[in-house]
Amino acid sequence: MSDQTIALRPPEHRVERRAIGLWTLQSVIGFGILAGLLTAAYLIFDGARSWLGPILLVVAIWGVVVTAVMPVWRYAVHRWEVTEDAVYTVSGWIVREWRVAPISRIQTVDTTRGPLEQTLRLATLEVTTASSRGPIKVAGIDATVAARVAAELAKITQRTPGDAT
Amino acid sequence: MSTEPIRPATDVPDQPEQPAADEPAPESDLPWQRLDTRVVWVDTAKTVLSMVPASVAIAFFGAEINWNTMGPILFATAFGVLGGLADLLRWVKTRYRITETHVERRTGLLVRQHRSIRRDRIRSVDTSARFRHKLAGLRVVTVGAGQHSAAGEAALTLDAVRAETAQRLRQELLYGGPVERDDPAAAEPAAGATPAHEEQVFARLDRSWVLYNMFSFWAFLMAAGLLWGTYWALNMFGIDLRGFVEGLADWDAIGTGWTIAIAVATVGVIGVVGLAINFFTENWRFVLARVPGDRGTVLRTTQGLFKTREVNRDDNRLRGAQIDEPLLWRWMGMADTSVISTGLSIWSMTPSAQILPRGPVSVARRVVGEVLETDPSPLDRPLRRHPRRALRRRIGWALISTAAVTGLLVWLTTLIDAMHDRLWLAGLGLLPVTLALAVVAYRSLGHTVADGYLVTRSGAWTRSTVALQGRAVVGVMFRQSLLQRRLGLATVTVTTAAGHGGYQAIDVASAAAVDLADSTVPGLLTEFRATAADDDASEPVEAQALP
Numbered sequence: 013m014s015d016q017t018i019a020l021r022p023p024e025h026r027v028e029r030r031a032i033g034l035w036t037l038q039s040v041i042g043f044g045i046l047a048g049l050l051t052a053a054y055l056i057f058d059g060a061r062s063w064l065g066p067i068l069l070v071v072a073i074w075g076v077v078v079t080a081v082m083p084v085w086r087y088a089v090h091r092w093e094v095t096e097d098a099v100y101t102v103s104g105w106i107v108r109e110w111r112v113a114p115i116s117r118i119q120t121v122d123t124t125r126g127p128l129e130q131t132l133r134l135a136t137l138e139v140t141t142a143s144s145r146g147p148i149k150v151a152g153i154d155a156t157v158a159a160r161v162a163a164e165l166a167k168i169t170q171r172t173p174g175d176a177t
Numbered sequence: 178m179s180t181e182p183i184r185p186a187t188d189v190p191d192q193p194e195q196p197a198a199d200e201p202a203p204e205s206d207l208p209w210q211r212l213d214t215r216v217v218w219v220d221t222a223k224t225v226l227s228m229v230p231a232s233v234a235i236a237f238f239g240a241e242i243n244w245n246t247m248g249p250i251l252f253a254t255a256f257g258v259l260g261g262l263a264d265l266l267r268w269v270k271t272r273y274r275i276t277e278t279h280v281e282r283r284t285g286l287l288v289r290q291h292r293s294i295r296r297d298r299i300r301s302v303d304t305s306a307r308f309r310h311k312l313a314g315l316r317v318v319t320v321g322a323g324q325h326s327a328a329g330e331a332a333l334t335l336d337a338v339r340a341e342t343a344q345r346l347r348q349e350l351l352y353g354g355p356v357e358r359d360d361p362a363a364a365e366p367a368a369g370a371t372p373a374h375e376e377q378v379f380a381r382l383d384r385s386w387v388l389y390n391m392f393s394f395w396a397f398l399m400a401a402g403l404l405w406g407t408y409w410a411l412n413m414f415g416i417d418l419r420g421f422v423e424g425l426a427d428w429d430a431i432g433t434g435w436t437i438a439i440a441v442a443t444v445g446v447i448g449v450v451g452l453a454i455n456f457f458t459e460n461w462r463f464v465l466a467r468v469p470g471d472r473g474t475v476l477r478t479t480q481g482l483f484k485t486r487e488v489n490r491d492d493n494r495l496r497g498a499q500i501d502e503p504l505l506w507r508w509m510g511m512a513d514t515s516v517i518s519t520g521l522s523i524w525s526m527t528p529s530a531q532i533l534p535r536g537p538v539s540v541a542r543r544v545v546g547e548v549l550e551t552d553p554s555p556l557d558r559p560l561r562r563h564p565r566r567a568l569r570r571r572i573g574w575a576l577i578s579t580a581a582v583t584g585l586l587v588w589l590t591t592l593i594d595a596m597h598d599r600l601w602l603a604g605l606g607l608l609p610v611t612l613a614l615a616v617v618a619y620r621s622l623g624h625t626v627a628d629g630y631l632v633t634r635s636g637a638w639t640r641s642t643v644a645l646q647g648r649a650v651v652g653v654m655f656r657q658s659l660l661q662r663r664l665g666l667a668t669v670t671v672t673t674a675a676g677h678g679g680y681q682a683i684d685v686a687s688a689a690a691v692d693l694a695d696s697t698v699p700g701l702l703t704e705f706r707a708t709a710a711d712d713d714a715s716e717p718v719e720a721q722a723l724p
Binding site: 015016017018019020021023062063066093095097098100106107108109110111112113114117141142143144145148 | 519588592651652653654655656657658659662663665667670672673674677678679687688690691692698701702704705706707708
């Protein structure tokens with residue numbers, strides 16, 4: 013059976029190549045902490061070794077696979093685009109997600125930069141609508157680009173009347 | 178980190194992310210008002226009344242004051258007395274006022290609390306009354322401004338004011354009526370000006386609905402609580418309920434099995450009767466009606482015998498409706514009916530969004546059609562079935578979850594010696610159940626777009642049918658896992674400011690996904706549609722251009 017994606021073209025822009033580094037670091041740190049805690053528990057509690065062992069093994073293998081595969085895969089998938097009428101993003105890896113929000117329904121535009129993103133000069137663009145389903149996020153774009161897009165979006169949305177619901 | 182709010186939050190009254198209140202109100206020299214003085218009498222009466230049972234037990238039944246027999250009653254008395262006194266203090270410390278722009282309330286003894294809600298943000302003004310309030314002609318007024326009850330934000334309540342004042346406040350705050358501060362008496366005709374004959378009544382309480390509310394697992398829990406309470410209460414007055422029951426029959430002769438059967442049946446009957454009584458006290462004189470107001474119409478429910486509850490839902494904020502049908506009761510057509518609206522609570526025990534008591538689905542469908550003023554009702558439209566491949570995905574889940582449970586049991590049996598060797602067979606026993614649920618879940622899938630409404634249906638344990646107005650959609654989302662992609666399926670979610678924030682059509686054919694979203698929100702996706710040339714969206718694009 014052939015793969016079937018939905019009938020939307022991919023958005024215009026890729027994220028920065030540096031984002032691969034960002035996702036690798038995030039994965040290494042996340043799994044490192046989890047495996048570290050499990051290893052500590054494994055060493056301290058003798059009685060629990062019989063069931064902690066298999067869990068530790070699964071986490072370790074899964075961590076290595078994710079760290080090796082996920083960043084490159086994400087880089088191939090993640091894309092974004094801002095037009096006069098809408099914000100359009102694609103993200104994810106195993107589960108892919110397309111999101112479109114009309115400019116007229118946007119309520120706030122933020123850029124956030126975590127410590128890892130700051131060292132890599134990256135930023136996350138967050139576009140919030142009135143829905144409680146969370147903002148549209150574009151992670152791993154260049155910090156200066158993010159700031160410029162946020163400013164542009166702010167300008168466009170201010171021209172649009174209405175209460176955005 | 179830089180943050181660029183696009184507009185001042187005040188321009189966005191529907192935005193649920195913003196705390197809807199608690200911003201400094203401009204200074205005003207309007208006088209502050211107290212809650213009604215009758216609250217004092219109610220509190221005093223409550224305090225005195227809560228001492229009565231203990232006094233009676235001691236005075237007339239010669240009950241000894243020790244913790245074994247008197248513990249619960251003394252505790253209840255102390256609780257009642259302290260509650261009454263605390264409420265008195267609250268009355269002393271609470272002031273409120275309504276200025277041109279804000280509703281403000283000051284309260285609190287140790288922690289001074291000052292809350293204000295902008296009047297243009299007010300979404301609902303509800304009145305309720307407990308039995309004691311009713312006797313004293315008082316009403317509790319709750320001013321809602323779309324706060325997130327899940328996030329611990331409370332509405333502003335005035336507990337309590339006189340019934341006439343409550344009526345006047347509602348008129349002022351909801352419909353922007355005249356603010357008559359100096360002469361409250363003069364405002365009353367205006368408050369009563371809503372002509373009764375313009376009311377459009379959709380539903381009244383039907384006694385047969387009690388059948389839908391009597392049979393539930395809660396019956397046993399309720400009966401157990403009730404019996405325990407009765408046992409303790411009677412014990413204090415020297416009546417031994419246990420001895421009475423033991424003397425009723427020769428339980429040894431009946432045998433353990435029958436005794437248990439009789440006990441379960443008795444508890445069940447008590448519970449069912451209890452639930453029935455509870456249904457009637459809660460929904461007594463239930464009426465759902467559309468009532469005119471200055472700012473358009475409101476959808477109003479009134480119900481309750483001892484504690485009356487009235488909820489007004491602004492029709493301008495109405496975005497759709499939802500009917501939920503629990504699986505185990507679908508044979509008798511049981512349904513819960515709610516509206517999808519911005520700024521109504523959905524997570525409480527008595528959600529404001531619910532517009533009918535649990536009842537027959539036929540009534541639910543008729544009422545939804547009338548409330549949405551669409552004929553035929555969007556929820557009655559025939560739904561498009563989802564591709565059969567969606568069933569394969571569900572059967573996959575059924576197999577995986579069964580395998581996971583079985584595997585876990587096998588692993589546990591190797592770890593724990595005390596467990597029976599064949600216990601993992603119980604895991605396999607789940608298979609028929611999970612497979613049946615998979616079929617049920619597949620059969621409930623459906624969607625259509627009609628009269629500007631997106632209608633979707635899904636759910637295994639509870640089948641939910643949702644009709645959402647296309648104009649309420651604030652974003653579109655498609656999700657596709659690897660497996661969904663292999664099967665040619667996709668999940669379409671439309672996000673909205675109302676209700677749950679997003680509604681899904683799960684596992685539509687991926688070829689039809691964009692068409693579905695496009696017909697719900699015409700025009701939004703046009704510029705992103707794939708042309709025949711670049712149909713395969715997964716092909717990487719060479720150059721990276723920046724805007």
